[in-house]
Amino acid sequence: MTTWQELPNLFKISVIAKWNLKSRFALSLCSKKDHDLNTKCPIFLERLEIFLEYLDTRKKIPHSKGINLRIQETPESNFRFVSSLEPSEIVRIFNNIHLKINELRIQSPSAQFDKLTNLINSFAEIGGNFKIRANRLFWRCSSENSDGEGAELFIKLLSLIDENCLQMVHNDMDSFSEDQFEWLGKFCKNVKTLNLEDAMAKSVDPLLNAENVVVLFEKLDAEHIWKMIQSFISRDLPIGSSFYFHSEHPPKLVDVFKMHNVRPNNQPIIPE
Numbered sequence: 001m002t003t004w005q006e007l008p009n010l011f012k013i014s015v016i017a018k019w020n021l022k023s024r025f026a027l028s029l030c031s032k033k034d035h036d037l038n039t040k041c042p043i044f045l046e047r048l049e050i051f052l053e054y055l056d057t058r059k060k061i062p063h064s065k066g067i068n069l070r071i072q073e074t075p076e077s078n079f080r081f082v083s084s085l086e087p088s089e090i091v092r093i094f095n096n097i098h099l100k101i102n103e104l105r106i107q108s109p110s111a112q113f114d115k116l117t118n119l120i121n122s123f124a125e126i127g128g129n130f131k132i133r134a135n136r137l138f139w140r141c142s143s144e145n146s147d148g149e150g151a152e153l154f155i156k157l158l159s160l161i162d163e164n165c166l167q168m169v170h171n172d173m174d175s176f177s178e179d180q181f182e183w184l185g186k187f188c189k190n191v192k193t194l195n196l197e198d199a200m201a202k203s204v205d206p207l208l209n210a211e212n213v214v215v216l217f218e219k220l221d222a223e224h225i226w227k228m229i230q231s232f233i234s235r236d237l238p239i240g241s242s243f244y245f246h247s248e249h250p251p252k253l254v255d256v257f258k259m260h261n262v263r264p265n266n267q268p269i270i271p272e
Contacts, residue, residue, distance in 0.1 A: 009037060016041040020073055021080075042098040047072040047079075050090070052108035052115050067119065069093075087122045095126055100165075104134040106157070108141040113150070116141055120157050131162040139171040150174045155183065163187055172197035175216075181206055204228055204245075213243040220247035222256040229256075 004012070016024060016038060024043075028035040049070040066084035093099070108116040123132070137158070143150040151174040158169070169191055175198050176184065185206020188194060193212040201207075201217045204224040208231045217224065228243050257264055 005033075012037055013041050020077075021071070039096065040098065042100065043096060045071060045073055045099070045101045046075050046077070047103040047105070048101050049105040049107065050119075052112040052119075067115070087119045090119060091122045091126065094123065094132060095130065099133065101132070101134040103136040103138070104132070105138040106141060110142045110144040113141070113143045113153075117153055120153055120160075123160050124156060130160065132160055133162045133165045135165055136168040137161065137166065137170065139169075140173060142173055148175075148177065148180075151176050151180055155180060158184075158187060163190060166191055168193040168195075170195040171199075174198060175200035178202050185209075207243070210243075211237050211241040213245075215243075215245055217245055217247040217250075220245055220250045222251045222259055225251065225253070225256050226260060 016027065019027070021043070024038055024041070028038045047070075051068040051070065053068075066086055067090055069082040069085065069090070071080045071082065072078070106116075123130070139154055139157075141150060141154070143153075154171055154174055166188070167190070169188060170193075172195060176196075181199065181201055181203065182205075184196075185208075188206075189209050191210060194207060194210045195214045197214055197216055199216050201215050202219070204227050207213050207215060207228065213228075225245060228245070232241065232243070254264075
């Protein structure tokens with residue numbers, strides 16, 4: 001009978017890739033060869049959530065002093081909760097070139113902003129070709145100051161994500177300067193869904209490549225709406241694509257059409 005040690009490495013890798021994280025961790029403890037082999041195998045996570053504060057009022061669990069994770073390996077699997085991790089432990093998880101995450105969520109209250117900053121800085125200090133490969137990013141983090149430090153930290157994290165993987169960005173907590181918003185548009189040129197509900201945008205140009213957009217404008221002009229309409233018309237977008245611009249005093253859509261001598265049909269678009 002052939003033992004595990006005698007099997008070809010390619011076969012072992014194909015087997016390990018199908019194991020859950022608990023089994024893979026157990027294998028890593030068996031020998032240095034198994035540990036090294038494990039690091040060569042792809043890791044796919046359906047959802048990874050980072051919480052910098054957690055309180056279960058039902059069980060009266062006190063606030064955790066460290067960083068907490070909720071991990072879902074597949075869409076069908078239950079979440080696993082890991083509490084009180086140090087930034088170095090989080091970095092070790094992410095510093096795996098074979099890690100792929102479908103949905104990355106980061107949540108932090110303003111009281112934990114310094115701890116969040118330390119974590120993002122730890123990611124940046126990895127250097128080299130380090131990139132977080134995530135398809136979807138949800139950012140629900142707030143800072144105690146209103147001087148834009150939250151937006152700066154968000155952009156720092158975003159710059160560490162593989163832009164060729166990223167398909168959706170959701171940040172309804174931060175407003176951005178004109179330069180920051182322009183950078184977002186260039187970085188997110190491949191992103192299909194942008195939800196920036198507190199952005200205070202000044203220009204529509206950074207949004208013209210997206211398929212689904214929700215954005216708060218500092219001042220929403222008729223030209224912003226018209227330019228986005230033209231962008232949608234000129235592209236072969238999938239059914240369900242949409243944009244939603246809002247501001248304190250938005251122009252009426254009827255007035256936008258009148259400015260460009262367009263007579264709307266006032267009927268739903270039904271696909272053939």
